[in-house]
Amino acid sequence: MRYIRYASIAIFALALILIALANRVYVPVRLVPDELSGFTALNPAHEVPLFVVIFGAILAGLVLGFIWEWIREAGERAAAARQAREMQRLRAEIKRLKAEKHEGKDEVLALLDGNN
Template sequence: MRYIRYASIAIFAVALVLVALANRAMVEVRLVPDELSGLAALNPSHEVPLFVVIFAGVAAGLVVGFIWEWIREYGERAAAARQMRELRALRAEVKRLKGETHEGKDEVLALLDKAG
């Protein structure tokens, strides 16, 4: 199973390297559109390889997706925490009730009942 994981990682790494090699052309990335550059009083632009733009877009999409999923799962996490609190309370109550059941009995018999 470990070898399958390593093979998958290697295939993914080779694919990323091939995409990077195929998209080495320099492109100009502007932060503000030309139409709005007069209003912003500056228009920063940078020359970067195309694969950097592609990988940055994929990374930004992953981050947005992870945050979206984390927010979406809030209800499930809250329900799980509520169930865990209820489970702890019920276990404490069972322990208390078992203690009341064995009150006034022989200690050996109470231990045997507790083990069973």
């Protein structure tokens, strides 16, 4: 199974390298559209290889997706934490009730009764 994982990683890495080599042409990346450059008094533009733009867009999509899922699952995490606290409280109550039940009894009988 480990070899399949390494082979998959190698194929994925090879695909990324081939995409990078096929898209080496430099493209201008502007932070502000040309129509709005008059309002901002500057129009920063950078020449970067196309594969950097592609990989950056993929990375930005992944990060946004992870953040979106983290926010979406916040309610489920809170519910799980509430259930864990409630379970801990109930376990403590069971322990307390068992201790009250066996108070003043013989310790051996209490131990035998505690297994039920």
